Amino acid sequence: MGTCMQLNKIIGALALMGLAGAAAAQETVVKIGVSGPLSGAQAFAGKDNENGVRLAVEELNAKPITVGGKKVKFELMSEDDQADPKAGVGAAQKLVDSGVKYIVGPYNSGVTIPASRVYNDGGALVATVASNPKITEQGYKGLFRVNASDTQLGSKMALYAAKELKLKTVAVIDDRTAFGQGVAEEFKKQAKVSGLNVVGHEFTTDKAADFTSILTNLKAKKVEAIFLGGYAPQGAPMARQMKQLGLNAKLLGGDTICSAEMGKLGGDAVGDNVLCAQGGAILDKAAAGPAFKDRYKKRFNQDPDVYAASFYDGMMMYADAMKKANTIEAAKVGEEIAKGSYKGVAGTYAFDDKGNMKSSPVTIFTFKGGQPLPLTSY
Template identity: 45%
Template sequence: MKMKMHKVLPISAAAMLFAAMATGAAADEVVKIGHVAPLTGQIAHLGKDNENGARLAVEEINAKGLTINGQKIKLELDAQDDAADPRQATQVAQKLVDDKVVAVVGHLNSGTSIPASKIYSDAGIVQISPSATNPQYTLQGFKTTYRVVATDAQQGPALAQYAADKLKLKKVAIVDDATAYGQGLANEFEKKAKSLGMQVLSHDATNDKATDFRAILTKIKGENPDAIMYGGMDATGGPFAKQAKQLGLRAKILAGDGVCTDQLASLAGEATDNVVCSEAGRSLQAMGKAGEEFQAKFQKRFGVPIQIYAPFTYDAVYIIVDAMKRANSTDPAKILAAMPSTDYKGVIGETTFDSHGDLKHGVITLYDYKSGKKTPLTEVSM
C-alpha cells in the first residue's frame, strides 16, 4: 500500500497543478485597492454608501477581466473603518500601506483624509478622496492627494450666493460642528456672505457628537435670523433642524453636503422641508443616462438607494485602473506618475485634475426637500 501511495501522489499533484494552470487561476495577480470610510458610528450609513460604490466598481472590473502588462489582474477591495476619527484614520492608513495596496479611495471626511494623507504621501501611494471638501487636503504639497469633488472654497460661496440672490436672505446665524469639514465650510460661507452684504449675527460651535442643540437655538431665536447655516453631517444636522422647528424658529436651515443626504428625512422629520443644502458634485439626475444606469445597478446589487457619494467612489476606482492601464503597471510609483494626465469620462462626468489634485471643473448642486424627498434646485459650475 505504501508503494502505491508514493506512486499516485506525484501524479495527483501534477494533475492539480495542470488543472489550475488550465483554468488560469494560477496566472491571476491579486492587486489591492484600499477604501476607508466610517463603517461604525453616527455616519456609518454614509461610509457604507461610499464603500459600496467602490465595491461595485471592483466587482465589475473583475467580471470583465483586467490585464496589465500581459498579466491577468484580480482586484481586491481592502475596506477599512476609520470611524470618522482622525487618530483611527492614521492607524488604518498605515495598515493599508502595510497591506501593500496600490492606491486608496478615501477617506470620507476632511478631518480623517487630511491626517491620513501624510502616511500615503510618505509611502508614495495615490489617495483619491470621493468626498473630502476642505481645501487644505490638497494644499499640503503632497503629490499623492487627489479628490473627485469640488472644495468648500467653492461650496461655501455657492451656498451663500444662492441664499442672497435666490432666497433674498439678509440676516444669518452660523453654527458648525468644530470639525475640519464643518468649520471649514462654515468659514467659507461666512466670508462670502459678508462680501455679499449679508449680516452675520453670530457664529457658534457645537461638536460632531452633539444631540441637544436647544441652548444654541434658543439664543439664535432671540437674534431672529432669516437663516441658520449649519456646518456638519446629517447625523447632527437632522436633529439640529428638527429642534429648530420645535422651538418655533422660522429661519431656513442652510447646510453643505454632509447634511444633504436621503437619510436626512428620517433624522429631521417634517423640518427637512425647511432645509436648503449643497453637494460638491453633480446630481444623479444631471448625470443623465449614466446616473440612471448606475442607480439601477447599485440598487440591484445592494438593495438600498444611494445616499450621496457612491458614484464618486465608483469612478475613483475606475480612475485608478485607468492610470494602471496607461502606466501598463501595477507599481504604485508608476500609477502615481500617470495620475496627473488623467482624463476619464465616467458616471460623474469628465475628470481632469489641476496641479494640486483638485478637479479642473468643479460643480456645486443646490437642493431642497419636498415632502422629505431631496430635489435638485440648480447647478453651479466653478
C-alpha cells in the same frame, strides 16, 4: 496496464496543476483600501461609500482588465476609521502595512488631513471626497480630491442664499471639525461679499444633540437662515429643535447634510426649509447616472446616497489609469491620473497640480418626502 493508467492519471493531474499554476501566474492581485466611518453616527455614509467601491470592484472582476499582459483581480480591504483622526491614522497604517497602494477615501476632512501623510509615506495613492482646502495644500503628489472643495461648497451655498433665496440676515454654526469649520468659514466669506448680514457664529461639536440655547440666541437675532458646518446626525435634531422653537428660518449646509439620513432622522422637520450644496452634477441628468443608480439598487437593495458614485468613480479612475499606463506601479499610475482625464458617473476627473478637480460642478438640493431633491447645478 493498471500501473500505466495510474501513471497517465498522475501525468494528467500534474499537467492540470501546471495549467492552473500558469493561469494563476497570468493574474495580478491588486489590493484596494477603503477608509471611512463604518460604525457610529456616520456609518450610513461610510457604508454607502464602501458600497460604491465594492460595486466597481465586482464589475471590474467580472470583466477583468489586462495590465502588462496579466489580468488584474482587485481585492477590497475596508477599515473603519470611525470619523476620528486618531483611528484614521491607525487605519491608514494598517492598510499601508498590508501592502495597499490604492486608497478610496477617507470621507472626513479631519481624518484625511493626518492620514494622508501616512499614505504618502507608504507610497499609496489617495482618491478622497474630503473637502477641506488644506488637504491639497500639503504637496502630496499621489493625493486627488474627487469632489468639490469647501471653497466651492460653502461659497455656492452663500451665492444661492443671496441671489435665489434673496436672504438678508444669516448666522453660522460649526461643529469645530476640520470639515465643519472649513465649510462654515467659506460660506461666511462669500456671504459677506454677496451682501448678506452674518449676525452670529456659534459653535458646537459632532457629538452634540441639544442646540436649544444656540438656536434661542439666534432666534432673538431674527435670522432668516442658519448655515450648519456639520453632519446629518446634528443637522436633523437641529431642524427639529428649530421647528419646536418656532424659529422660522432656513437650515443650510454642505454635502454632509445632503443625505436621506437627514430626512430619516429629521422627519417632518426636514423639507423645503433645508437646503444643501453637494459636489457633482445632478445624477439623474448625468449620462451614466440613471444606469449607475439602477445597478447600485439592484446590488444593495437601496438607492445610492451622497458619494457612492464618486467612490465608484475613484475606483474606476484607478483601473483606467492602470490600463493607460500599462502598469500597477502606484507612482506611474499616479502620474497618469495627474496628466490625464477620466469621464466617470459623477463628473470628469482632470486635476490641477495640487490634486483638485479642474472643474467640479456643485448641485443645490432641498428635501421632499424625506429625500434630497436636486434644484440646480452651477
